[in-house]
Amino acid sequence: MTVATPAQASIWEPAHAAGLPAYVYDLVGLDAHAAAVREALGDVELYYAVKANPDPELLRALAPHVDGFEVSSGGELAHVRGLFPGVAVALGGPGKTDGELFADVTRLHIESPTELRRLLAPGRPADVLLRVNLDVPIDGASLAMGGGATPFGMDPQGIAECVRLLEKQDVVRLRGVHAHLASGLDAPRLLELAAVVLDYARGLGATEINLGGGMAVSYADPEALFDWRSYGEGLARLRRPGEVLRIEPGRALTVYCGRYVTRVIDVKRVHGELFAVVAGGTHHLRTPATKGHDQPLAGRGRVAGEPVTIVGQLCTPKDVLARDVPVRLEVGDVIEFAMAGAYAWNISHHDFLMHPKPAFHYIREAV
Template sequence: MTTDDALAALAGRLAAADGLPAYVYDLAALDRHAAAVRAALDGVELYYAVKANPDPALLRVLAPYVDGFEVSSGGEVAHVLSILPDARLAFGGPGKTDAELALAPKVSRLHVESPYELRRLAGLLDGGDPVDILLRVNLEAAIEGAALTMGGGATPFGMDHAGVEECLKLLDRDDRLRLRGIHAHLASGLDAPALLALAAEVLGYARDLGLTEINLGGGMAVSYRNPAQMFDWAAYGRGLAALRRPGEVLRIEPGRALTVYCGHYLTGVIDIKRVHGETFAIVTGGTHHLRTPVTKGHDQPFTVIPGRTTDDHPRIHDQTVTVVGQLCTPKDVFARNIPIARLAVGDVIAFSMAGAYAWNISHHDFLMHPKPGFHHLG
């Protein structure tokens, strides 16, 4: 049975049992993708950014292929260690509380965001082994074509050179803190050539400081408009191999680009109507479950799985349709004016590319609709 067949069969069972909406994660597809990414990154450390999707089954699939996990809160630290007790963790993100900084001995690397955060960390240590840290840097770099920018100018993330210099002076006086290198996640949504250009700038900065461990962050482009247009991992791996000098440790921490393709969000069509010349399909669930399309301003890719329909069910043929959810807001839109061959009430719409920044980033309790189910294939 193909993945499409398995998804269709599951959709039929869920629809019959009133089990929609639901998330479905294809673990076999994730395993294949993670293996291919790992093979392309010979000699480069690979960490998974848990914020993209912390589903326990996904973490277990990824574990054999990654060197560790990037976490951004005390909650993520506890979550990952409850599933994978021996996992190596890199703890990043701005605004760490004292309770989170106190977790430093439990993680492999702590990414320091500011001189004050470094001083607070030092004040919480009371002996034991030194804590290994990276300084998060925000370089003045030209960044074009990014979906999001976390560096290259004034942002809340990381430090400019003055902040780095202040940290270096503090570190000279405290042997409980061991500086391993720098972290620089400057942008998201870039292709391989653009990320390699940024990597060259970050490496130059690290070399000027005499540091040999460099975390280049994530930011690999994902196209919702053309899902087949995937990030060129092979070119990126070759490029990093060419940039790396002997003795240097390069690390990356992708999230979306690893798991987005394995996820599907299944919804049932509960009404079709025409209003002022535009056709709308209303589905169970909504952007309170899958917030990505409305926040990123794209049409979420989808396929239609024929369901149980009757002659009195509204249906359309060879029209464009706007797919919306159940929320009382005009922003609850999954995809707008999409050409479609046929659609009927009772069909199932399977939104693809729902394996990252989907359920876990959405406003679940708005209008207090039921939560979706979660299922795994493979």
């Protein structure tokens, strides 16, 4: 399977350092990766979770390989519809506004009995999946969205209440079940959860099951890729005739195609520890600060050196991109952070201190 990895050579020309910081998206690599995922999944439906990265060029690269897009707000819906007017769209997320609840979408993920009652009141047609939160152990997840008391989805009692409400009318159509219980799981663990969800859905008579996303991505070991082949084969074994299975990955599709490229402004030692201050920072790339990891550096040929902590320009000690990186850095050096294609720019606090925003560049041809 083809993906971009930090071992690959630099994608930025040093002569262009004046245009930094910048995000660089490898659309060629993304196209190859998405095609490989699509092939590995067989006839499992593939929706892209737009929340991971809504960049229009990334969405255009993904569109030929996906069956639709999953959105979590009216803003994301308008964004996708503006790019692809007729594409299939599933809308989910808690706390839907009336505009979102009554939007024209392919599938609506219902989060609560109250939400369903609001939908039923005006008697408008809709096709819905009920989002279930099963009380099951979720080991090894980086983020738990279910498996116990969380604000997401419904327990079986809530699902039963929704089923009773739907049985009393025929305008809002129950199409099946949606479950996104956790993020950061490998293929065997996701298949274990899929088996539990499928067993529950079959008990309701559901034949359309959205198993969510949550495929593991390792920032500590970027070469450790999710096993899409075994996941697709496992889902094929679990699926029964007549069932429609759908997944909605986000990070695992786009994270490898993006890099955050910047330059070193200052190198200094404070109480014995070495710091490199770069242009930009976590107001551009918030992921390492929120998840508590080091953003991996990309590019070959770097000279080993004393461990250095790479920080940004913000007036907060949390503005750290990577700690104790064993590489020699000097003022003016251009550095590239890999795995910046998901939950990076779009979740960052852009206007804190009002620094300039990064540029965006796209690789459209193989190099």
